Amino acid sequence: MEGAAGLTISFPWGLPGLDYYEFTLSLLEEGSPFYFLQSTSQPEVGLLLVNPFAIFKDYEFELAEETAGLLRISDQKQVAVLCTVNTSRGIESATVNLLAPIVINTEHLLAKQVVLNDRKYSLRTPLAINPGAGKGAR
């Protein structure tokens, strides 16, 4: 996943609610699970992302065959998963979207936000962020 930092990634299907199709993905800080996704056409449009597996140890889902096909995924090594973090209500009230993770093919630089059918995950799961450490904790 570290290899996915500083990459230009296309979202051919867009992100629901956003009209942007190409973004730069960069790691926020060395060793951090947080990433920043910035629109290449509109630099003021960005999303804070987090590697969900680094924080939610039980997080898992099965990638649908259709999605893997669309993203031209042939090997698990190509796959990275990041979730959007919403800090609009302040960093103390940050939430992470575990229901609709962003699946990235880091080799072909293609990504898609998928909606899981799993009802145990929410669009707004509380996320404690320790700014000093640059790392999140439950």
Next chain:
Amino acid sequence: MLVLARKKGQSVMIGRDIRIVVVEVAGETVRLGIEAPHQFEIFREEIYRELREENAGAVTEAEKVMKMFKR
């Protein structure tokens, strides 16, 4: 809106490629089976709406994020 009555096991075609089947009817709940080409994304409408709102609401600027993490 076109309104059609369908029984369990019956279906509706939209164009040549999209088929929606009534799989089960139980009280207030109808289970639908949907066959569509991969380019069509299928969502429960309320979840799609919420996701749009969530994505739009999560948009932030690099500068703000940097400040947040530099505290």
